[in-house]
Amino acid sequence: MYFFRTISVKPKLPEQISRLQELAYNLWFSWNSHAQLLFQRINSELWEEVYHNPVKFLLHVKRKDLEAVAHDPAYLDLYRRVFTDFDYYLTADKWFQQQHPELCRHTIAYFSAEFGFHESLPIYSGGLGVLAGDHCKSASDLGLPFVAVGLLYKHGYFTQKINRDGWQEAVYPHLNFYEMPIQPVARQDGCEATISVDLPGRTVYAKLWQAQVGQIRVILLDADVALNRQEDRKLTGQLYGGGLDTRISQEILLGIGGVKALRSLGINPDVWHINEGHSAFLTLERVRELVQNGIPVTTAREVIRASTIFTTHTPVPAGHDIFPAEMIDHYLGHLYRQLGMDRDAFLELGWDRDRNGFNMTLLAMNLAGYCNGVSRLHGEVTRKMFRWLYGMVPVEEIPITFVTNGIHMETWLAQELNDLLTTHLGADWKKHLTEPEWWEKISTIPDEKLWQTHQTLKGKTIQFVRDSLVKQRSRNHESVEQIREVQDYLNPQALTIGFARRFATYKRATLLFRDRERLIKMLNDPERPLQIIFAGKAHPADQPGKELIKQIYDISNEEPFRGKVVFLENYDINLARHLTHGVDIWLNTPRWPMEASGTSGMKAALNGVLHCSVLDGWWPEAYNGENGFAIGEEKNYLNDEEQDKDDVYSLYSLLENFIIPTYYKQEDGLPREWIKLMKASLRTIPWQFSTERMVQEYAERFYVQAIARGLTLTQENFQVAADLHSFKRFIQENWHHVTITAVEAKGNHVNVGDELEVNVRVKLGPISHEAVQIELAYGQINNNTNTLQNLNTTPMKFMAQDGEGTYRFTGRLPLKEQGTLGYTVRIRPAHPHFAHHFELPLVTWAPCF
DSSP states (O other), X not given: OOOOOOOOOOOOOOGGGTTHHHHHTBGGGGGOHHHHHHHHTTOHHHHHHTTTOHHHHHHHSXXXXXXXXXXXXXXXXXXHHHHHHHHHHHHSOOHHHHHOGGGTTSOEEEEXXXXXXXXXXXXXXXXXXXXXXXXXHHHHHTTOOEEEEEEOOTTOSOEEEEOTTXXXXXXXXXXXXXXXXXXXXXXTTSSBOEEEEEXXXXXXXXXEEEEEETTEEEEEEEOOSTTXXXXXXXXXXXXXXXXXXXXXXXXXXXXXXXXXXXXXXXXXXSEEEEESGGGTTHHHHHHHHHHHTTOOHHHHHHHHHHTEEEEOXXXXXXXXXXXXXXXXXXXXXXXXXXXXXXXXXXXXXXXXXXXXXXXXXXXXXXXXXXXXXXXXXXXXXXXXXXXXXXTTSXXXXXXXXXXXXXXXXXXXXXXXXXXXXXXXXXXXXXGGTXXXXXXXXXXXXXXXXHHHHHHHHHHHHHHHHHHHHHHHHHHTTOOHHHHHGGGGOSOTTSEEEEEESOOOGGGOTTGGGSSHHHHHHHHTOSSSOEEEEEEOOOOTTOHXXXXXXXXXXXXXXXXXXXXXXXXXXXXOHHHHHHHHHHOSEEEEOOOTTOOSOOOHHHHHHHTTOEEEEESOXXXXXXXXXXXXXXXXXXXXXXXXXXXXHHHHHHHHHHIIIIIHHHHHXXXXXXXXXXXXXXXXXXXXXXXXXXXXXXXXXXXXXXXXXXHHHHHHHTHHHHHHHHHXXXXXXXXXXXXGGOEEEXXXXXXSOOOTTOEEEEEEEEEOTTSOGGGEEEEEEEEEEETTTTEEEEEEEEEOEEEEEEETTEEEEEEEEEOOSSSOOEEEEEEEEOOTTOSSTTSSOOOEEOOOO
């Protein structure tokens, strides 16, 4: 055994095209088709062979191919146009500079366990990583002062192969980072930058790499360095691999090590965004930094909360990391003393009483001033999940809001459709991605043009599917006949459904097969045939998920389904791109309400593909009855079997009675009604569900506020934060004094348009009346639960002090609608530096009156 170091020997490019090297290391190329064309035109076969990786391409391309394009006038013209666009992109002022010029020096840090930018950088597993990648791309497009932090996995997630028997096999490639669009981060002295973190009994080191994504940097930590023990070098070996010890070590490296990485590079963010709980340990490191500088831990926690945003992505319990208390002692016990906290106080930061462990989601929630889910429905579900943390606070007012996910349009829009939209929406339509009036111009696209474009994309998708199946069968050494028959699989004229996602059981990949005879009739109708393309990975440890893949594979080889149902291996960004460009229907069948958001349907809708989904995740916000299809109902079922039966009946009925007849109904040789649905989808969905809108929303609602709050709380040598903590502690210790002793209303029979005067008397004990907000709370009466719904509040005015700790308030209740209205009075703490009404989850309600 011997050791060696690796260096990357870059090619010497002809002077005329020397900037290709620069372009290869900026992932801007991944969402600019003309930039990709610069590499493809040099050698298209090699471009496919290196899986669209420009760095690897330049390392392997032949000199003669470079010289040929360096003297090709047409190529050089394209080269000049691409770099004109590239330079303008990197230097022009963007949305954030225009809207918040005074904040451009305040950095926003975004932490995620995975990032999915492009197939050339396979350090993602699925939707969470792709969402993080799209978030970064739009942050660059909008000009945010943004830096991201993640881990660099030597084997990525895994490469999925389907063997001859239909079982998923996980292959872990050995990634050569020097052949990927990333580079080592260098210190000022030219040496490679590294950081270290403490793990039990040893120090673990990580090398820093950088991915350039347009204007922003993504810092990636790599533990596979010679300074580490062999087992520690494997800590960044695989995404979501290993047991709990590996997971907590990875999360310490990501959270604590990520903070250290930024500090070592002189980057001191004012805002910290935790994308899912995996990186929540970053809050502990930031608290530790302040405590080591003499700031009391209670004050430090207020500062950290003020500048931290947490986004949770899943309502599924398995998606929230839980560690036993003993494991927290083992890995983080040394922090107790450094933070000036005892064990119980430390564990309380993330203790989950229901699951009897340290919950990373709770840690993030407790140390983040802003918390959100990723769709309106997911926000509601998350509030219900964690309502036990908020005492008597109404569930709809629990301070967990939502920002619905989106997609990066330029990454996911097919070039053919891009060209069509440019023709009919205008050359600068991409400057108006979130403006609905621009998308209304979709109506001006001639039906035949839109349909022709879709059919072209569909033909490409089907050919891609056939080619992929040929490669798979050839690798599995199947017979010549079995390989040859693939060329007849899938009919380009048939209605084609795409189903591609993570193969978790709650996503119900096999729902469509519950009534096989009924499905067989649809698949084999000679006049109106149906066909289905499946793809997706199951986690290597998820046996039920792997069995679903096996089941679909077996079905696809049965005679009634053969050639009409196919399963493609290794679902990744490249495969997703092909499928979302060219199927007719994008099918989504999660068990309601377990889909947090889901973004694959947004990608399909952007390309004119109609979404057919359970009303879960983002779809309830998008579906209007005319822009896609809804399966089943939004309701709670007694059991899973009941829901499955209802949903499959709804799905079959939709297919038989509406989807299939509409697709095949011809007027003047075109499916006019179907095209009408496509146009409605394009008019209403993309502008709402883009990461441009999403990142703007994060910026306006969270980032800008967090910058301001962080600066405020650190004023006067952190005195403002100390005062805020003292206020909270005083209120908590004395809240038991707070009572509402009398409520008087003048008249219970009033007319619409009147105002009802309500007077109250309250006892606050030692708490000042200026430290609370007295409110009238009113809404519709839910007779089943005897509660108020659609709750509204209006503040009451201080009138007088009656005695020590006793006060009178008055308010007017607006009566805008006839009928029965329920109302009451409540008291909550109030402070100008609270991020939201219930930063302290305390509320006292009036007794019966």
